[in-house]
Amino acid sequence: MNPKRPGGVWAPAITPFRHDLSPDSERFARHARWLLANGCSGLAAFGTNSEANSLSVEERMTLLEYLAANGVPAARLMPGTGCCAFTDSVRLTAHAVGLGCAGVLMLPPFYYKGVSDEGLFRNFSEVIERVGDARMRLYLYHIPPVAQVAITIPLIERLVKRYPQTVAGLKDSSGDWNNTAAVLDAFAGSGFDVFAGSEVFLLSTMRHGGVGCISATANVNPAAIHQVFENWRGPDADRMQEKITATRAVVQRYPMIPALKAIVARGFADPEWTTVRPPLVELSAGQRESLDAELDANGFVSPR
């Protein structure tokens, strides 16, 4: 891994809202700094688990500027900037690159389904050309269970060939190890960096030439996940991996984003953290109790 390039454990930082559903910049920056101090190499702010698509373009830009101005180095930020409208993607990407962010993590346009690789190539191409900044590093965001629009290997090949300096990697949130393995087989070592989309695949990803993971649960379990990254060549790696996989399995039994927020709210004794924007719904009291009990039984150490 090139030390100048993003790698390690990155968190798609959850976005705090006040009870009135407005984004809370101060709480956001506090959580971001806590993540960086507790094992995260960087923050993929405005990912799926950040409720990014529940925020307007302006809300995202305001939050990002606040982070960069409040103790979160831009070099440790890889904000999500992929929207349905390429004009929005251009605006968010240019803004992030202008702030000096390490990269951008870009969803494909996700409203139309069954679109062609040609159409997706044109989308990313328009964004790259219009941003027109040599500093831009684009990480493709493959998350077909949610976006329902996939980033295929032929599309990656075409983009890398056309924009070798810009197209820097991919986050694979397919949940399908076979896909991650195929992408790693095709690109590992070529300068196109692959992040697992869940820490469940962190060790396997590292062993196949990947560079780390960008995972929802890094919001609440960053230190243990970082340990696996740090020690992936060591004798204890499999045992450590088992432990973080077990924690992930507990959290995954609940709606992910409300569960992450409930865990953070409990850890920091800050109930407003449980707030989500529609169409998401916070965990019920019963769900919270049962999640806490399961995590406690698992030996999970709450954020604090």
Add this chain to the structure above:
Amino acid sequence: MNPKRPGGVWAPAITPFRHDLSPDSERFARHARWLLANGCSGLAAFGTNSEANSLSVEERMTLLEYLAANGVPAARLMPGTGCCAFTDSVRLTAHAVGLGCAGVLMLPPFYYKGVSDEGLFRNFSEVIERVGDARMRLYLYHIPPVAQVAITIPLIERLVKRYPQTVAGLKDSSGDWNNTAAVLDAFAGSGFDVFAGSEVFLLSTMRHGGVGCISATANVNPAAIHQVFENWRGPDADRMQEKITATRAVVQRYPMIPALKAIVARGFADPEWTTVRPPLVELSAGQRESLDAELDANGFVSPR
């Protein structure tokens, strides 16, 4: 049907782009006026077939203002205003209501999948409460093949009960007549108006108490579709319906939005009309020829 309420044939007006992909307000208004002069009762601008989600919030507002100022009465406009972020939906909806639009056609937030009716209720509720304007008329947009998030009958019931003056109807683009029939059975005559999402179901919808259709193909075949609406009680209704269904079947064999644009470009001898925004791709020359030939064989009269 209440004569003051929208009904009849509404077109999700396609949005013209210049070769540089910028929206073309003037061409848009010209097409809108042509639609109103040729059988459309109104325009559901910024629908799926308008590439609305490929436009930024600002681009949509600019285009809508241009229409309203250039010969398209706001009372004949029902713009799409449903976004993934409720803050965007609030902004677009308040803008449309402020302009005096007949209604708004609102997608559910469509990024997260598998969301609950409770979460969707909260989304629509936030928009209605924050817009806070007694003039607002909300039409729900049910298009599960694309949005992948459905508007269920229990959700409609809950919304109508809580906001009886505001929640005015639904466009059913499920493509499933059984669903349209179920919604009509539940709500026809109650003041909640149902539009078929395709003219294929126009006659059936009228016979079951619906108020019309909002259909992609109304962009190119408005007069014939309007005839069915005008004569749905008449002896020739089934024959007329067969004819518009046959035309729809031809167009549906091609990617819908590029096909509509190709038909308009041909009819008005205006090739720039074929331009689509990524991730869509215009028809190939071969597809255009074959579409033209099929339409000609079908006796279709081009827009002109």
